[in-house]
Amino acid sequence: MKGLVMLVLAGAAFGADPLVEKGFDHFYSVEYPEAIASFEKAVAAKPGDANRHNYLAQGLLFSLMYRTGALESQLVTGADSFLRREKVEATPEEERRFFAEIQKALDLTKAGVEARPPDLDAMYANGVALGLRGTYNFLVRRAWLDSLKDLTAGRKLHNRVIEAQPGRIDARMMQGLHDYVVGSLPWGYKMLGFLAGFRGDREQGMATVRLVAEKGRENQVEAMILLGVAYRREKRAAEAVPILEELERRYPRNFLFIFELAEMYADLGRREEALAALDRIVERKKGGAPGFKTLPAERIDYARGNLLFWFERWEDALGPLRRAHAGAERLNLHAAVMSGLRLGQCLDLTGDRAGARKAYQWVAATAPGTPQARDARKYSREAYTKEQYFRSKS
Numbered sequence: 001m002k003g004l005v006m007l008v009l010a011g012a013a014f015g016a017d018p019l020v021e022k023g024f025d026h027f028y029s030v031e032y033p034e035a036i037a038s039f040e041k042a043v044a045a046k047p048g049d050a051n052r053h054n055y056l057a058q059g060l061l062f063s064l065m066y067r068t069g070a071l072e073s074q075l076v077t078g079a080d081s082f083l084r085r086e087k088v089e090a091t092p093e094e095e096r097r098f099f100a101e102i103q104k105a106l107d108l109t110k111a112g113v114e115a116r117p118p119d120l121d122a123m124y125a126n127g128v129a130l131g132l133r134g135t136y137n138f139l140v141r142r143a144w145l146d147s148l149k150d151l152t153a154g155r156k157l158h159n160r161v162i163e164a165q166p167g168r169i170d171a172r173m174m175q176g177l178h179d180y181v182v183g184s185l186p187w188g189y190k191m192l193g194f195l196a197g198f199r200g201d202r203e204q205g206m207a208t209v210r211l212v213a214e215k216g217r218e219n220q221v222e223a224m225i226l227l228g229v230a231y232r233r234e235k236r237a238a239e240a241v242p243i244l245e246e247l248e249r250r251y252p253r254n255f256l257f258i259f260e261l262a263e264m265y266a267d268l269g270r271r272e273e274a275l276a277a278l279d280r281i282v283e284r285k286k287g288g289a290p291g292f293k294t295l296p297a298e299r300i301d302y303a304r305g306n307l308l309f310w311f312e313r314w315e316d317a318l319g320p321l322r323r324a325h326a327g328a329e330r331l332n333l334h335a336a337v338m339s340g341l342r343l344g345q346c347l348d349l350t351g352d353r354a355g356a357r358k359a360y361q362w363v364a365a366t367a368p369g370t371p372q373a374r375d376a377r378k379y380s381r382e383a384y385t386k387e388q389y390f391r392s393k394s
C-alpha cells in the first residue's frame with residue numbers, strides 16, 4: 001500500500017461489467033495474478049475500450065511493485081524528497097506488456113482528444129494513461145523529467161474535462177495528486193518550463209483528494225488509499241487510521257491495509273492496538289481466510305519484530321526477527337533485508353555483538369546496493385547503540 005501515493009490509478013468505471021468489477025475486487029485484495037487475468041478477459045471482450053487497457057496496465061504495474069516489495073517499503077512514503085528513491089526492477093517482459101497496454105490506450109483515445117469538440121471520455125482515459133506511464137517512468141525507469149512531463153500533461157487533460165463537466169469529481173484526483181507531488185518537489189524542479197503555472201500545494205492537493213474520497217464514484221477507493229498514504233507521509237497518523245479501518249472493512253482480504261494500520265497505531269503510541277492488528281492477520285491465516293492462507297508467516301514475524309523494536313522491547317523482538325530472518329527466502333527483498341538489519345540492531349542492543357555482526361554481514365552481502373546494506377556495513381564496524389536508537393526516533 002505504501003507505494004500508492006505517487007500512482008495515478010485508473011479507477012473502476014461506475015456500472016462496469018462483471019469482468020471489470022471482479023478484476024478490481026482482486027486488485028484491491030492484493031490478488032494481482034487474478035486481477036490481471038480478469039482485466040485480460042475484459043480487454044478481450046471489448047478491445048476498443050481504452051479504459052480496459054488502462055486497468056490491465058495498472059494491474060501489471062502493481063503486480064511488479066508487489067513482487068519487488070515496493071508496496072511495503074518507504075519507496076514513496078518517506079518524508080525526504082520524492083526524487084531520492086530506490087529503483088523497482090522490472091523484467092523485459094513486464095516492461096513490454098505494460099507499455100503495450102498504455103500505447104493501446106493512447107492510440108484508442110488520440111482521435112477523441114484531437115476532435116473539436118473533444119470527446120471528454122477519451123480525454124479522461126488518455127490522461128489516466130499518461131499518469132500511469134509517468135508513474136512507471138518515475139518508479140521503474142527513474143526518468144524524473146519524463147515522469148513529470150507525463151503527469152503534468154495528464155493533469156492538463158483532466159483540467160479540461162473538469163472545465164467542461166464541473167461535477168465530474170473523479171477527474172479531480174489527477175489535480176490533487178499533481179498538486180501534492182509538485183508541492184513536494186525541490187524548488188529547482190518547480191521552475192521547469194512544462195510546470196509553468198503549476199507550483200504545487202501539498203495541503204490543497206490533499207484537500208482535493210479528500211473531496212474525491214468523500215464524493216467520488218469511480219475513484220473513491222483510490223482516493224482513500226492515496227489520502228491515507230499522504231497522511232502517513234505528512235506524519236498525520238491519527239487521520240490515516242479511520243481511512244485504513246474503513247479500507248480493511250471493505251476489503252478484508254487485503255492484509256497490506258492491516259499491516260499499515262498496525263504501523264499507524266504504533267506511530268500514535270497505541271501499542272496494544274498495533275499488536276492486536278497483527279494478531280488479526282495471524283488468526284485469519286490460521287483460519288485459511290481468503291488472501292491470508294499463502295501469506296508467509298515470516299512476513300508477520302518481521303512486522304511484529306519491527307514493532308517490538310520501536311516499542312523498545314528488544315529482547316521480545318528477537319524471537320520473531322530470528323524466525324523472519326531464517327525464512328528470508330520467503331520474503332520480498334525489502335522485508336528480508338530489513339528483518340536482518342533489525343535483528344542485528346536488537347542483538348547489539350541486548351549485548352550479542354557477534355550475532356549482530358553476522359546479521360549485518362548477511363544484509364550487506366544479500367543486497368549490497370541498498371540503504372539497508374549501507375547501514376549494515378556501518379554497524380558491522382561500530383555497534384548500534386541506544387543513543388542511535390533514540391536519535392532515530394526524535
